Amino acid sequence: MQALKERILSDGENLGRGILKVDSFINHQVDPTLMLEAGRELAARFAEAGATKVLTAEISGIAPALTTALALDIPLLYARKTKPVTMTEPVYVEAAPSHTKGVSVFLMCSPEFLGAGDRILIIDDFLASGQTIAALVRMVRHAGAELVGIGALVEKAFEGGRSDLEPLGVPLHALVVIEGMDDGQIRFAR
Amino acid sequence: MQALKERILSDGENLGRGILKVDSFINHQVDPTLMLEAGRELAARFAEAGATKVLTAEISGIAPALTTALALDIPLLYARKTKPVTMTEPVYVEAAPSHTKGVSVFLMCSPEFLGAGDRILIIDDFLASGQTIAALVRMVRHAGAELVGIGALVEKAFEGGRSDLEPLGVPLHALVVIEGMDDGQIRFAR
Numbered sequence: 001m002q003a004l005k006e007r008i009l010s011d012g013e014n015l016g017r018g019i020l021k022v023d024s025f026i027n028h029q030v031d032p033t034l035m036l037e038a039g040r041e042l043a044a045r046f047a048e049a050g051a052t053k054v055l056t057a058e059i060s061g062i063a064p065a066l067t068t069a070l071a072l073d074i075p076l077l078y079a080r081k082t083k084p085v086t087m088t089e090p091v092y093v094e095a096a097p098s099h100t101k102g103v104s105v106f107l108m109c110s111p112e113f114l115g116a117g118d119r120i121l122i123i124d125d126f127l128a129s130g131q132t133i134a135a136l137v138r139m140v141r142h143a144g145a146e147l148v149g150i151g152a153l154v155e156k157a158f159e160g161g162r163s164d165l166e167p168l169g170v171p172l173h174a175l176v177v178i179e180g181m182d183d184g185q186i187r188f189a190r
Numbered sequence: 191m192q193a194l195k196e197r198i199l200s201d202g203e204n205l206g207r208g209i210l211k212v213d214s215f216i217n218h219q220v221d222p223t224l225m226l227e228a229g230r231e232l233a234a235r236f237a238e239a240g241a242t243k244v245l246t247a248e249i250s251g252i253a254p255a256l257t258t259a260l261a262l263d264i265p266l267l268y269a270r271k272t273k274p275v276t277m278t279e280p281v282y283v284e285a286a287p288s289h290t291k292g293v294s295v296f297l298m299c300s301p302e303f304l305g306a307g308d309r310i311l312i313i314d315d316f317l318a319s320g321q322t323i324a325a326l327v328r329m330v331r332h333a334g335a336e337l338v339g340i341g342a343l344v345e346k347a348f349e350g351g352r353s354d355l356e357p358l359g360v361p362l363h364a365l366v367v368i369e370g371m372d373d374g375q376i377r378f379a380r
Contacts, residue, residue, distance in 0.1 A: 013276075021276040028274070029267045029303045032260035058249045059270075063256055070222035077219045080249075084218070086203075086211040113219045 001041050001175040004153065005188060007034060014181050018128075018156065026125055026153065027060035038175055039067025042123060042151045045173040046072070049148040051121035053077055055114070055140065057096070057107050057132050064153050065123040072121075077114060079107035079136060092142055096135035107135050111143065118145035127152035127174055130161025137168065154178065157189060191231050191365035194343065195378060197224060204371050208318075208346065216315055216343065217250035228365055229257025232313060232341045235363040236262070239338040241311035243267055245304070245330065247286070247297050247322050254343050255313040262311075267304060269297035269326060282332055286325035297325050301333065308335035317342035317364055320351025327358065344368065347379060 013021040025031040042064065051072060056065035057079045069076035079094075080087070087110060095104045114120075120140045122133055133150060140147045147170050155162065155174030158181070165172055177189035203211035215221040232254065241262060246255035247269045259266035269284075270277070277300060285294045304310075310330045312323055323340060330337045337360050345352065345364030348371070355362055367379035 015276060015278070019275055023274070023276050023300065024303065025265075028270060028277070028300060029265050030256060030259070032256055032266055033263065035256070036260060059252070059268075062249070062252045063266075066220060066222055066225070066253055066256060069220070070226060073223065075215075075219050076222055076253075078249075080218060084213070085209055086205060086213050087218070088205070110213065110218060113214065 001038060003034060004038060004176050007031070008154070008176065008186060012186060014184050014186055016184070018159065018181050020154070020156070020178070020181065020186070022154070026063070030063050035063045036067050038064055038153055039069075040071045041175055042068040042173070043071030046121050046149045046151060046171065049121055049171060050119055051148050052117075052119045053113075053121070055079070055120045055122050055136055056124055057081070057136060061124040064125055068121070068123045068151070077109065079109045079139065081105050081107060083108060092139050094135040094139045096132045098131070107132075107139065109139055109143070114139065114143040114145055116144040118143070119148045120145050121149045121151065122147070123151045125153050127155040127161050127165075128159040130159075130164045133161065134164060137165070149173075156181070191228060193224060194228060194366050197221070198344070198366060198376060202376060204374050204376055206374070208349065208371050210344070210346070210368070210371065210376070212344070216253070220253050225253045226257050228254055228343055229259075230261045231365055232258040232363070233261030236311050236339045236341060236361060239311055239361060240309055241338050242307075242309045243303075243311070245269065245310045245312050245326055246314055247271070247326060250316075251314040254315055258311070258313045258341065267299065269299045269329065271295050271297060273298060282329050284325040284329045286322045288321070297322075297329065299329055299333070304329065304333040304335055306334040308333070309338045310335050311339045311341065312337065313341045315343050317345040317351050317355075318349040320349075320354045323351065324354060327355070339363075346371070
């Protein structure tokens with residue numbers, strides 16, 4: 001997606017150690033129009049997947065997952081990292097190690113909204129090490145739902161998440177793929 | 191907003207003690223089309239406010255704030271509750287007591303995205319005790335930005351947040367106002 005690539009080049013910042021700062025348009029401040037366009041593009045890539053629900057993890061996955069769900073006209077479900085007071089029944093819980101935060105977070109989903117018959121498209125802002133997405137995949141399986149695709153705005157190919165997720169055998173798309181971030185550069189795959 | 195009121199009646203759940211469960215369409219599972227419509231309606235209510243940015247607090251404020259920002263064609267800024275690795279510079283921090291969680295959370299915003307010249311419209315999913323919104327208001331002030339309006343999807347009038355916020359002298363709108371939740375009922379104001 002050319003607009004996203006250009007935005008990363010103009011407003012993204014390579015902080016070193018593989019950390020890409022995009023908090024002026026993706027994950028602190030958000031450009032809603034760019035996000036709408038990205039959601040449409042992701043929806044187009046998964047048009048044939050027959051998804052009945054988009055699943056993401058709070059927090060920064062919510063914006064792109066919402067616009068993808070909007071374009072596909074299906075509900076969005078976001079896994080919670082903190083238990084709200086309204087979550088009183090047993091829930092699915094998966095631990096997702098976060099290498100950027102140095103701790104594991106727990107992702108929680110209510111069985112009310114995830115179960116057999118659901119065809120799940122996972123959408124997140126980043127596909128990096130793939131650990132958050134892998135935790136969502138485990139949750140989909142434990143719930144007896146079917147995984148039909150995995151999408152992200154930005155893939156950091158050099159973190160290797162794709163190789164862990166490809167064996168799942170579902171379509172896997174990122175709108176922008178970054179191959180390398182050495183020497184302060186941001187090098188795109190295509 | 192009639193569609194939201196009807197949805198609360200059909201899918202919302204009064205859990206007692208003033209707790210309204212709306213996690214099938216607002217804050218766990220999200221109905222993107224309803225959220226788009228709510229964003230348009232909030233944008234219309236604040237059309238004259240001249241906002242240059244929408245501000246919310248993660249997590250459940252993100253969806254309605256994003257669709258409001260989209261309709262107003264301005265950026266969305268969401269205050270973070272956890273510090274991402276990309277947040278390396280000093281940030282504005284405000285404590286927001288959460289009576290439903292029993293603890294205070296810290297809301298963080300980067301001065302890069304909030305400062306003099308910004309005309310801020312605060313949007314959240316709920317206006318209840320008003321404490322989260324009050325923390326965002328303090329942040330707006332400390333940053334030297336101007337508050338131009340406060341909006342929410344649902345106001346729980348019986349929690350009294352409005353009376354704390356009205357002295358601010360800015361337009362304050364909720365799409366749906368709930369006056370009471372006694373006896374397992376959900377009683378709307380209008």
